[in-house]
Amino acid sequence: MARQTSTKVTETPPVPHLPPADLRGLPPTILESEAKQISEATTMQDEANGDLRHRMIREASYGLYVRRGYVDGFELADWLQAESEVDHLLSGRTTN
Numbered sequence: 833m834a835r836q837t838s839t840k841v842t843e844t845p846p847v848p849h850l851p852p853a854d855l856r857g858l859p860p861t862i863l864e865s866e867a868k869q870i871s872e873a874t875t876m877q878d879e880a881n882g883d884l885r886h887r888m889i890r891e892a893s894y895g896l897y898v899r900r901g902y903v904d905g906f907e908l909a910d911w912l913q914a915e916s917e918v919d920h921l922l923s924g925r926t927t928n
Contacts, residue, residue, distance in 0.1 A: 888918045 892914035893907075900906065 885918060885922065888921075889914045892917055 889911065893910040896910040896914060897903075897906070900910075
């Protein structure tokens with residue numbers, strides 16, 4: 833009778849990236865500090881872009897309200913239409 837071999841593949845668990853024990857107490861490197869600053873700046877930029885988008889939608893929806901002659905009752909429809917228009921406008925914009 834032929835011997836069957838196991839098809840199970842044993843994977844080693846990933847080893848966390850830790851500095852050597854003698855370097856663990858040292859302050860972060862310049863690159864780590866810069867990476868953290870870039871990450872924080874990116875978060876701030878995302879928040880600013882979100883604020884700008886919200887303001888654009890708000891102004892566009894108000895414009896729809898004005899064009900309708902200040903007739904109440906269409907706030908949600910105006911907001912959704914303005915949101916669609918602003919998103920379409922922003923999707924065509926190039927980022928640096």
